[in-house]
Amino acid sequence: MRHGDELAFRELVAAYGTYIYQTIYAVVRHKKDAEDLSQDVWTRIYFSLPQYENRGLKTWITRIAVNRAIDFKRSASRRQEDIVEEPQTHLPLGASLAEVDIEHEVMLKETAELVRRKLHQIPDNYQDVLIAFYIHHQSYQDIAEMQGIAVKTVESKLYRAKQWLRQHWKEEDFQ
Incomplete structure (x- = not known):
């Protein structure tokens, strides 16, 4: 799969597509944004496969999805320019x-x-x-x-x- 096997990648998307969408939706809470971000996450996963170390595939793709969703939410908050400052201790x-x-x-x-x-x-x-x-x-x-x-x-x-x-x-x- 790491060497351009598109069929294997399609199987990965089929196996984890819904899971990735639900993970992203849990962060962004907006259907359209979650759909768009899912596509982006799968693209990132595909191009990041050469760096994958064959350890914890589900954990690895989950981390990519959660981090992307968090980044999206952060940038959306900045665009609205009404960010409420939260204490950053221990985060x-x-x-x-x-x-x-x-x-x-x-x-x-x-x-x-x-x-x-x-x-x-x-x-x-x-x-x-x-x-x-x-x-x-x-x-x-x-x-x-x-x-x-x-x-x-x-x-x-x-x-x-x-x-x-x-x-x-x-x-x-x-x-």
């Missing part, structure tokens, strides 16, 4: 809290889907924290209270669980 340069939340939500849903599909492979000592965090969307504090452990222990278990996942799973397994 990426130029991003609003709503934009960061949407990207985080998309990534969280995607991760939850991956975990659900391969859950039986995860060691028992990691399953509980992964299920609580990614599937039930519980905070570290909530997990700590439910398991009767310290928040630092939850952080540590989640870190080790993510390391295990990185070592044993490839996103291509989920495609």
Whole structure:
């Protein structure tokens, strides 16, 4: 697909076209803009394929879509010249809290889907924290209270669980 295989690219568009549109629409909240941006995103994906590193295709195309939608929304706000300044502490340069939340939500849903599909492979000592965090969307504090452990222990278990996942799973397994 990376070397100009148009049929493979068409299959990619067919498989993820609706997903990309919905992702963009979640940011821009306007049907026509989402349609136009979808076309632009697919063009960007096509021309960016030589830089794709064969790791996390869905995550990679999602990031392109979300970033393009955020850029579009930012430029539309600038054109209207009635931007309300938001505090920029702890946010990426130029991003609003709503934009960061949407990207985080998309990534969280995607991760939850991956975990659900391969859950039986995860060691028992990691399953509980992964299920609580990614599937039930519980905070570290909530997990700590439910398991009767310290928040630092939850952080540590989640870190080790993510390391295990990185070592044993490839996103291509989920495609």
